[in-house]
Amino acid sequence: MYRKDFTFVLFFLLLVGIMQAQQNQDSKKNNIFEALSTPDSITHATVKIHQDKRIEQLLANKRSLNSQDQATANGYRVQVFSSNVQRTAKNEAFKIEKQIRDAFPNQTVYVNYSSPFWKVRVGDFTTQSEAHSFRSTIINAFPSMKSEIYIVREQIIIPVSK
Numbered sequence: 001m002y003r004k005d006f007t008f009v010l011f012f013l014l015l016v017g018i019m020q021a022q023q024n025q026d027s028k029k030n031n032i033f034e035a036l037s038t039p040d041s042i043t044h045a046t047v048k049i050h051q052d053k054r055i056e057q058l059l060a061n062k063r064s065l066n067s068q069d070q071a072t073a074n075g076y077r078v079q080v081f082s083s084n085v086q087r088t089a090k091n092e093a094f095k096i097e098k099q100i101r102d103a104f105p106n107q108t109v110y111v112n113y114s115s116p117f118w119k120v121r122v123g124d125f126t127t128q129s130e131a132h133s134f135r136s137t138i139i140n141a142f143p144s145m146k147s148e149i150y151i152v153r154e155q156i157i158i159p160v161s162k
Contacts, residue, residue: 081118
């Protein structure tokens with residue numbers, strides 16, 4: 001009797017493992033938007049998504065940042081905001097991020113939280129002179145933030161040529 005129970009449990013665990021592996025493989029093929037728009041296998045129901053196209057673009061950008069065609073190196077970024085005021089810092093950081101993205105759509109904007117500080121940094125500059133040039137550009141665009149804008153050394157993301 002014990003042997004039958006053991007065999008049954010072993011078979012059940014093997015079956016669950018195979019099903020989980022298949023599900024993981026299927027989830028890697030589609031992004032969330034494709035998965036939601038695929039008809040359900042039982043009810044054939046679909047989900048219709050009404051959203052701003054920028055959301056899908058942001059996910060595509062994030063995916064490209066994680067892809068194999070980029071590397072990291074020592075470089076510079078321009079810090080435009082840093083605060084540890086817990087009640088307002090997060091909202092302020094994302095407000096400034098949006099302003100910078102709108103003003104400089106070709107630059108990458110990073111919002112980081114390193115307890116207790118919220119920081120907004122811009123760009124991936126390989127030389128300090130590039131960072132200084134961009135710092136001047138930001139100061140011209142946002143003169144009220146002049147006292148908070150400065151250059152920081154950081155690991156930057158650089159594209160790898162194929």
